[in-house]
Amino acid sequence: MPKKEKSARYRGVYRVQGKTGVSYGIDYVHPATGQRIQKIVKTASSESEAFDIRCVELADAKRDAKNLTYGIAAKSKPVLFEDTVDAYLDWAKENKKSWETDFHRSKALKEGFKGKLLSDINPFMCEKYKMARAKAIAKKSVNKELSLARQAIDKAIEWGKYDGTNPFDKVARFKVTKGRKPGSLTPEQVQNIMDEIAHPVKRDMVAFDFYAGWRISEIRNLKWEDVDLEAGAAWIVEPKNGQSVKVELSNAALSIIKKQDRKGPYVFCFKNGMPFKTNLHKTITNAAKRAGVDLPPRKAWHILRRTWASMMLQNGCDVETLRVLGNWKDYSMPMWYADAGSPEHKKRILNRMPELGQESKVMEIEEKRVTV
Known part of the structure; x- marks a missing residue:
């Protein structure tokens, strides 16, 4: 039988040397019942921790004994x-x-x-x-x-x-400012990453994300029953924001869905019809490394969602349409995700402004707008 050794420093604490190592126990007399309590404290890894737990238990017992003596009903049981x-x-x-x-x-x-x-x-x-x-x-x-x-x-x-x-x-929270925007990829960089992915379904998932901007969990969980090919749309079921919604898809995104073999209930899946269980982080990071494309840390798949949002805005999409198609609750996230584009793109936008004092050019621009 393991031998108990009293602590020389902490009252009511002892240590026991067992086969699996040292355990710590506590010893005290319950003030209400008079019963002697001796037990090993499994969560204690030192004499001081065992002593702290002994103090808590003894304080609770004394509080209960005092309430019993004076007929005070405890409001609630003490909770750790x-x-x-x-x-x-x-x-x-x-x-x-x-x-x-x-x-x-x-x-x-x-x-x-x-x-x-x-x-x-x-x-x-x-x-x-x-x-x-x-x-x-x-x-x-x-x-x-x-x-x-x-x-x-x-x-x-x-x-x-x-x-x-x-x-x-x-307790006041720390004030934390948002860091620099993670940016987005160019279509050429996305294609280079896809070229380094050997698995055809995973490669199609990257292309679908580029054209649809879905979260990777939403792509993994997309089922055939949630796709309406005639309407050119699909349901995002139980997304991150908790709001299931039907969103329209581009022709390119629909063509990717149509080319998938129906092996089971999931659109993007293994050959046996089972869905991908992870977010395929390594698939993107390894392919990007081989392609020489720098990605932001942590959630690599999200760079595709940021790229989609950026491309949409740069090609004339209004913010409300972007918010609906991206299934965001408000405007803060799409505006954070989206990138304004390259310096060349910004220059082209800026130079669309008519020159002051050049009435003929202004009229010419207005006529072109009407024609378009």
């Missing part, structure tokens, strides 16, 4: 921050497409507030966490972690598991 985040993640898994992102962001939050009750967390502690995290990651990422914590506690309040205030509501 980690349990609150875990409950939120369980909900997010069923209700949010970005739940995996929330899961990764939650790791640092749970570590930063480990063993803390919601009632013990105050805005100052949240501010300390914010400043500490800003030294390790980008401020934009810190803001997203703070938002996740706020949302988790808001849900706990909504579900009746906590009746206090949300300390993260009083």
Whole structure:
């Protein structure tokens, strides 16, 4: 049987040397029941962590004992921050497409507030966490972690598991300015990337994205039942913004759909009819590298959506039509995605202005417009 060794520094803490390593336990007498509590704390990786958890449990027990003595009914059961985040993640898994992102962001939050009750967390502690995290990651990422914590506690309040205030509501977010626009590709660069992709369906997906501007997840999930070839349109089902919509497609985009073999319910798929499960990031980055085309970091497929938006504007598309076809909720995103074009294109636009004092040229330009 493993031998217990009392901590020389922390009261009520002991360590046990087992086959898989060292474990840490706590020992105290419950103030309400008088029962002696001895148990291994699985989440503790040191004596100090075990001591912190012992203090929290003992404080909770004393609070309950005091309420029992004076007949005070507790407003709500004490809730650990980690349990609150875990409950939120369980909900997010069923209700949010970005739940995996929330899961990764939650790791640092749970570590930063480990063993803390919601009632013990105050805005100052949240501010300390914010400043500490800003030294390790980008401020934009810190803001997203703070938002996740706020949302988790808001849900706990909504579900009746906590009746206090949300300390993260009083923590100001970092002011983050948008960086330089990532730009777009030229049609020649897109063609060069396609020439380096051997898989015919993946190559067609790149071409479809260039002509339609869809998100890669929308292309992967496009089904034959969502395509209306007679109307020249297709349904984007369950897109990123949550609004399923029917959008028109160009003749070039429709021709790409028509050339696909019907191997299953999905338009773009493997030979066995199964859809592509990933966003094919490596397909684009590797092809672009071989073609000598520089891509922005991270979401390589999005450069095709930016290119589509830029080409649409440069060829006379109005902003409202661009927003509808790109399935954006407002105008901010298409304007951020779109690139105004090359310096030569800007020069051509600028030089379309009539010259002052040249009435005949003005009239000539107006006549051409009417003719067109």
